[in-house]
Amino acid sequence: MSQHTVSITRPKTLQAGQPVYLGIDVGGTNVKLGLVSDDGQLLTQSTAPTPALGTPERVFEHAMEFAAEQLNLLGCGVTLNGVGLAVPGVLDTSAMALREVVNLPGWLDQPLLRLLADAAHVPAMVVNDANAAALAEHSRRGLGNHSLALMTLGTGIGCGVVVGGHPHSGDHGCAGELGHIAVRFGEDALPCTCGSRGHLESYAGSGGVIARLRAAYASQPQLAVPECLSSQNVTPREIAEQAAAGNAICQAVIDETASYVGAGIGMLAQVVDPAVVLLGGAMTFGGPGTPTGTRFMKLIRQTVRDTTLAQVGKHLIVDFASLGNDAGILGAALVAKQAAADASIQIANHSDRL
Ligand SMILES: [Zn+2]
Incomplete structure (x- = not known):
């Protein structure tokens, strides 16, 4: 065992x-x-x-x-x-x-x-984990037939989409793969883990954030790199802590990350037009309740408003996710509940025909 x-x-x-x-x-x-x-x-x-x-x-x-x-x-x-x-x-x-x-x-x-x-x-059902988490957040907010997207920021950028109350996977199982939308074009766009270039994940995934931080310091060689940032294993949380302590380069990198994430959400919002977009994952720079996390969210909201039609940007709610690590289990249980309901309808229909 x-x-x-x-x-x-x-x-x-x-x-x-x-x-x-x-x-x-x-x-x-x-x-x-x-x-x-x-x-x-x-x-x-x-x-x-x-x-x-x-x-x-x-x-x-x-x-x-x-x-x-x-x-x-x-x-x-x-x-x-x-x-x-x-x-x-x-x-x-x-x-x-x-x-x-x-x-x-x-x-x-x-x-x-x-x-x-x-x-x-x-009765059993299978769901993509990003969609499961999105479904759980959707249910917790009581959104009914409204739509929601949950974007997860970490090493990669994932996104689950619930359209009209139902998880949306797309015809190839790739709906909501927001990490792989292009935000930069051309030969100098950063390479992505998927083999393409210029994708959101290359700029706003944790590896992209750290690469931009290193590039920012390299462009200003007169500045000494703080010891905690020179480590190979530097984390977005450490970057957030440095920003909170007044490190202007770290703050600029986080602000730039917010503009990339906001642009990605704006593109998604313009296509899906959901009621709510939530941000979860390990890379929210402290998240709600911290000045750096709050500033990150404020800049994301501003970019969404600046890059979408007024009817989308004005009404879309962009906020932090609330369920954390339990969201996957809760979403899986929700699709199980739906499978049980579907099975009982089938049994009822079968009985009616007898
Ligand atoms: Zn990619």
């Missing part, structure tokens, strides 16, 4: 016979599991290292063991009504198979929905 940690939050409101849903959020490092109540409360969760489990079959087996054990602990006749799986990479939603993924050997081209349904014996 692989090592895993379990934390339990058991709300007083849990009723006998209440349905719960299992959310499985698979990443290259960890598999996160959670049982979620019908009203979206995370009742119990567990984390296990993905490489120790390995294959989809083994992950699903482990997830169902976790669910059985925790349902037993929750007691009062709580029933598992559905299972949802959130996965990174390019998900082909016709075959429910991953067509591109890094750090998950053995998961490519596997029939994930069939394998999950075989293990679960309850």
